[in-house]
Amino acid sequence: MSVLSHNSYGKSRVRLTKVTRREERHELMEITVDIELEGDFEASYTEGDNRRIVATDTMKNTVYALARSHSLEHLEGFGLHLAAHFADGYPQLRSATIRLAQQPWERIAVGGAPHPTAFVGGGSEQRVCTVVRSGGRSHVEAGLEGLLVLKTTDSSFTGFERDALTTLPDTDDRILATSVTARWSYAPGAVDWNRCHAAARVAMLEVFATHHSLAVQQTLHVMGEAALAACPQITEITLQLPNRHRLLVNLQPFRLDNPNVIFVPTDEPYGMISGTLRRE
Numbered sequence: 001m002s003v004l005s006h007n008s009y010g011k012s013r014v015r016l017t018k019v020t021r022r023e024e025r026h027e028l029m030e031i032t033v034d035i036e037l038e039g040d041f042e043a044s045y046t047e048g049d050n051r052r053i054v055a056t057d058t059m060k061n062t063v064y065a066l067a068r069s070h071s072l073e074h075l076e077g078f079g080l081h082l083a084a085h086f087a088d089g090y091p092q093l094r095s096a097t098i099r100l101a102q103q104p105w106e107r108i109a110v111g112g113a114p115h116p117t118a119f120v121g122g123g124s125e126q127r128v129c130t131v132v133r134s135g136g137r138s139h140v141e142a143g144l145e146g147l148l149v150l151k152t153t154d155s156s157f158t159g160f161e162r163d164a165l166t167t168l169p170d171t172d173d174r175i176l177a178t179s180v181t182a183r184w185s186y187a188p189g190a191v192d193w194n195r196c197h198a199a200a201r202v203a204m205l206e207v208f209a210t211h212h213s214l215a216v217q218q219t220l221h222v223m224g225e226a227a228l229a230a231c232p233q234i235t236e237i238t239l240q241l242p243n244r245h246r247l248l249v250n251l252q253p254f255r256l257d258n259p260n261v262i263f264v265p266t267d268e269p270y271g272m273i274s275g276t277l278r279r280e
Contacts, residue, residue, distance in 0.1 A: 004045050010036035010097075011059040018072050025116030029072045030103040035059045037086060039093035052092045062086075075100045076140055076193040079131035087133040095134035101145070102127040124148060127197065128183070142197060143183035143237075149205065150177035150244075155213040175246040175263060176213055180204070184227065184237040196231040203230035216241050216273045224277035236278040243271035 012034045020027040037059075043049035066085060070078055079098045086096035104122025107114035124146040132139045155176035160168075184200065203226035213219045224237050246263040 004042055007041055007045055008036050008038045009041065009056070010034065011056040014060050014063045016063055016067055018067055020072070028105050028119055030105060031072075031075065031078075032101045032103070033063050033082070034099040035063075035082070035086070036097040036099075037090075037093055038095045038097075039090070041092070054086070054090060059086075074193040074197075075102055075127060075129035076131070076142055076191070079129050080133075080138055080140065083131045083133035083138060088136070095132060097133075098131045100129045100131075124179070130183075137188075140186045140191075141183055142186065142193070143181070144197075144201060145181045147180040147182075147201075148177075149180060149208055150175065151209060151213075154211070155219075157215055173260065176216070176219070177244040177246060177265075178216070178241040179244060180223075181240040182223075182227065182237060183239075184231075184234045186233050187235050189233070191233045196233055199230040200227040200234065200237075203227055216243055216271065217275070220273055220275050221277070224275065228277060228279060234279075236276060238274065238276040240272065240274045243273065245270060 014033040014035070015031075016033065017028070017030045020029075035056075037054065040052055043051075044053050062085060063082065066081060067078070070081055072078055079100050082098045083096045087093050104125055104127075105119040106122045107116075108118040108120050109115070110118075125148070126145050128143050128145055130141045132141075152175055153173055155174050156172040157174065158170040158172060160170075182200070182204065186196075204223040207222050207226040208219060211219070211222055220239050220241050224239055227237050228234055245266045247266060248260065249258060249262045249264055251258045251262060
């Protein structure tokens with residue numbers, strides 16, 4: 001005998017490209033959408049009774065149909081629109097979770113000016129957003145993933161605990177490189193989504209570049225504080241900073257010195273530093 005204690009289902013990796021054709025220039029938005037629904041679907045699991053099931057193909061079609069009339073100026077607005085469509089439109093639903101990721105595109109510069117209709121890929125960074133709607137209320141979490149940053153100096157790591165298995169030397173000048181993942185929650189109410197996202201991103205980048213890092217943990221903390229200060233609507237932020245090591249190469253076998261100029265980048269293993277800051 002068993003009990004189905006939890007269930008959810010949905011459609012993942014729904015890919016969408018929208019071109020907004022203005023007279024002077026075209027706007028491009030390319031996103032990936034994941035949809036997850038929770039509700040009264042137990043009969044489908046236990047008895048194969050699908051009368052309350054919203055087909056995942058319908059979910060995919062809904063993304064395209066709603067995108068046709070939506071401005072898609074920001075992920076958060078489209079996520080709220082999709083979540084309300086499902087959670088408020090089907091009485092058997094308890095909640096709808098919409099996860100969105102935006103693929104970066106930048107305008108190609110031609111003669112020093114951005115081209116109105118031609119684009120180049122913007123790298124590994126993605127703007128992300130999650131909207132959860134339940135009981136007539138929505139919670140919005142936004143952020144970014146894959147933001148690669150590196151500084152060639154102003155980073156040290158000394159005074160850490162040592163034991164019989166410690167081989168890492170103290171260093172007062174090292175390369176600090178990481179791929180930033182940041183997720184933040186918004187307070188209820190009106191938010192200028194694009195302005196707030198841009199302000200938090202710029203604040204984190206500026207403090208990464210300008211402060212002297214005594215540890216990646218400290219860097220995480222000052223970046224989180226900067227994001228909270230940049231956007232008052234952010235109530236909480238979680239950051240993950242994997243330490244993407246650049247290891248100094250020993251050139252002595254070749255009778256060469258290495259005054260902190262030749263390194264080898266490594267992917268694995270890596271340190272993972274994470275933390276959450278919340279407004280008091």
